[in-house]
Amino acid sequence: MARRLQPTSAGVVFVIGGAEDKRGRSTVLRRFVELCGGRQARIALVPTASSRGQDVVDDYDVLFRRLGAAEVVALRPETRVAAEDPALAARLDDATGVFMTGGNQLKLSAVIGGTAFAAAIHAAHLRGAAVGGTSAGASFVTEHMVAFGTDGTTPKQRMSTLAAGLGLLPGVIVDQHFAQRNRYGRLLSLVAHSPSLLGIGLDEDTAAEVHGGHTLEVVGKGAVFVIDGSAAVTNAHEARRSAPLLVSGAVVHTLPAGSRFDLITRRLIDHEEVSRGTARRLVAEDD
Amino acid sequence: MARRLQPTSAGVVFVIGGAEDKRGRSTVLRRFVELCGGRQARIALVPTASSRGQDVVDDYDVLFRRLGAAEVVALRPETRVAAEDPALAARLDDATGVFMTGGNQLKLSAVIGGTAFAAAIHAAHLRGAAVGGTSAGASFVTEHMVAFGTDGTTPKQRMSTLAAGLGLLPGVIVDQHFAQRNRYGRLLSLVAHSPSLLGIGLDEDTAAEVHGGHTLEVVGKGAVFVIDGSAAVTNAHEARRSAPLLVSGAVVHTLPAGSRFDLITRRLIDHEEVSRGTARRLVAEDD
Numbered sequence: 001m002a003r004r005l006q007p008t009s010a011g012v013v014f015v016i017g018g019a020e021d022k023r024g025r026s027t028v029l030r031r032f033v034e035l036c037g038g039r040q041a042r043i044a045l046v047p048t049a050s051s052r053g054q055d056v057v058d059d060y061d062v063l064f065r066r067l068g069a070a071e072v073v074a075l076r077p078e079t080r081v082a083a084e085d086p087a088l089a090a091r092l093d094d095a096t097g098v099f100m101t102g103g104n105q106l107k108l109s110a111v112i113g114g115t116a117f118a119a120a121i122h123a124a125h126l127r128g129a130a131v132g133g134t135s136a137g138a139s140f141v142t143e144h145m146v147a148f149g150t151d152g153t154t155p156k157q158r159m160s161t162l163a164a165g166l167g168l169l170p171g172v173i174v175d176q177h178f179a180q181r182n183r184y185g186r187l188l189s190l191v192a193h194s195p196s197l198l199g200i201g202l203d204e205d206t207a208a209e210v211h212g213g214h215t216l217e218v219v220g221k222g223a224v225f226v227i228d229g230s231a232a233v234t235n236a237h238e239a240r241r242s243a244p245l246l247v248s249g250a251v252v253h254t255l256p257a258g259s260r261f262d263l264i265t266r267r268l269i270d271h272e273e274v275s276r277g278t279a280r281r282l283v284a285e286d287d
Numbered sequence: 288m289a290r291r292l293q294p295t296s297a298g299v300v301f302v303i304g305g306a307e308d309k310r311g312r313s314t315v316l317r318r319f320v321e322l323c324g325g326r327q328a329r330i331a332l333v334p335t336a337s338s339r340g341q342d343v344v345d346d347y348d349v350l351f352r353r354l355g356a357a358e359v360v361a362l363r364p365e366t367r368v369a370a371e372d373p374a375l376a377a378r379l380d381d382a383t384g385v386f387m388t389g390g391n392q393l394k395l396s397a398v399i400g401g402t403a404f405a406a407a408i409h410a411a412h413l414r415g416a417a418v419g420g421t422s423a424g425a426s427f428v429t430e431h432m433v434a435f436g437t438d439g440t441t442p443k444q445r446m447s448t449l450a451a452g453l454g455l456l457p458g459v460i461v462d463q464h465f466a467q468r469n470r471y472g473r474l475l476s477l478v479a480h481s482p483s484l485l486g487i488g489l490d491e492d493t494a495a496e497v498h499g500g501h502t503l504e505v506v507g508k509g510a511v512f513v514i515d516g517s518a519a520v521t522n523a524h525e526a527r528r529s530a531p532l533l534v535s536g537a538v539v540h541t542l543p544a545g546s547r548f549d550l551i552t553r554r555l556i557d558h559e560e561v562s563r564g565t566a567r568r569l570v571a572e573d574d
């Protein structure tokens with residue numbers, strides 16, 4: 001079986017910056033349930049990253065049902081052998097959403113990356129299931145995953161490390177707890193090393209939903225940062241030890257709730273353009 | 288007497304992000320003394336922002352002399368009446384450098400802004416004296432001064448406030464302790480409100496020296512950030528309360544020691560350009 005899948009862009013990708021509201025209006029998680037089909041939602045909960053036991057499962061189970069989901073099924077591979085089990089992977093067959101909890105994203109890449117279970121998540125996504133997660137679960141979704149790093153505003157050499165993620169959103173890196181843990185520097189340093197990748201920084205209780213692999217929309221309390229290093233001048237290939245990096249000309253987008261951004265053109269989609277787009281579609285439908 | 292001076296660009300402006308090394312190599316302060324004329328340096332020390340007494344004067348007096356300055360004179364107006372005293376202002380007549388300490392920059396704007404003492408600093412600068420300071424003293428140098436604000440990476444409405452500064456570097460706002468106090472959000476929010484101003488964020492123990500009002504060069508341990516909002520799309524005029532701001536398309540430059548940046552064209556001056564410039568000057572001199 002070919003485990004190296006082509007990047008897909010069929011369903012919605014929904015990534016949360018961690019610490020999403022679970023007691024109040026739960027705006028972010030409510031939106032995820034809606035994207036999974038609301039009253040028809042069958043959500044596969046993947047708590048593999050978490051160091052918590054059954055209670056992390058119970059918490060999300062109660063939450064997603066309170067927010068209207070029809071069914072929540074916990075699938076928790078803890079080893080690569082478990083993640084290769086066809087019976088476990090088959091339980092994703094009727095999922096309308098896959099949600100990966102926070103914790104340690106390296107456990108997700110180490111246990112799930114490239115397995116039958118990962119392939120089944122890709123297949124669900126191709127079928128139209130919403131795939132996402134919070135914190136570690138958000139970072140793991142992409143092809144290139146932030147593994148770990150140090151905090152701070154100034155980008156420095158050797159500040160952060162990449163690993164191979166699940167493989168959705170191939171041209172993107174997702175970092176989370178962005179403002180709260182001051183991860184601007186590490187995301188900028190990663191983008192300086194790999195300007196082909198667009199850096200996405202998610203504040204806590206804030207989500208980016210990505211439709212069709214390219215239209216990002218922001219939900220929640222904080223902001224989503226997009227760092228575009230494609231035109232930047234940098235010394236990232238020659239900076240020594242932990243020196244501050246030269247990164248001149250990075251383009252940064254700070255996007256609060258309701259903002260829409262095109263990951264392909266790397267530009268804001270403004271309200272006017274959205275309205276015009278809608279108008280054109282309506283005209284086309286009238287034809 | 289006209290107190291509203293024209294922006295000047297005669298001498299060097301030297302702004303430090305605070306917490307500069309005073310015990311070791313003192314790279315940043317050593318460079319300031321050099322710009323003041325080294326063994327010929329006569330430095331006017333202005334500790335008005337500081338809440339410390341004579342010891343802040345003694346500390347810098349010892350330091351600047353250790354680094355080679357010929358003379359250090361403390362001039363400390365504590366009221367606007369004192370700052371209007373022509374005898375005090377006259378003591379700046381033979382200064383080759385003016386250094387304002389850290390503390391509270393609003394005290395600098397409130398006590399010194401628009402006075403005879405401020406006019407004398409401008410006059411010294413026009414004569415070629417290096418004018419600068421650290422932390423609060425750095426922020427005060429500009430026409431538009433960051434008065435105070437809250438920390439954090441995400442730009443939010445009402446996060447920071449401007450006041451009128453000394454009046455050098457008219458198109459620039461200087462923020463300090465930049466990475467250490469996580470002031471990215473507040474500087475970006477100020478630039479979103481006033482895209483005509485270029486935001487300059489100084490890390491601790493790091494300085495920007497500005498020659499001729501437009502060429503910035505970086506000295507010290509950390510980085511200097513330049514935030515250019517001139518092409519950004521923003522909702523800063525309509526965002527409510529403390530909402531996260533939309534700022535899409537800000538161009539950010541992170542510049543470690545040795546980097547040179549043109550504040551007029553808002554572009555990095557790369558080593559190649561610097562070399563070509565030098566070559567042209569050498570040719571011109573040969574002519």
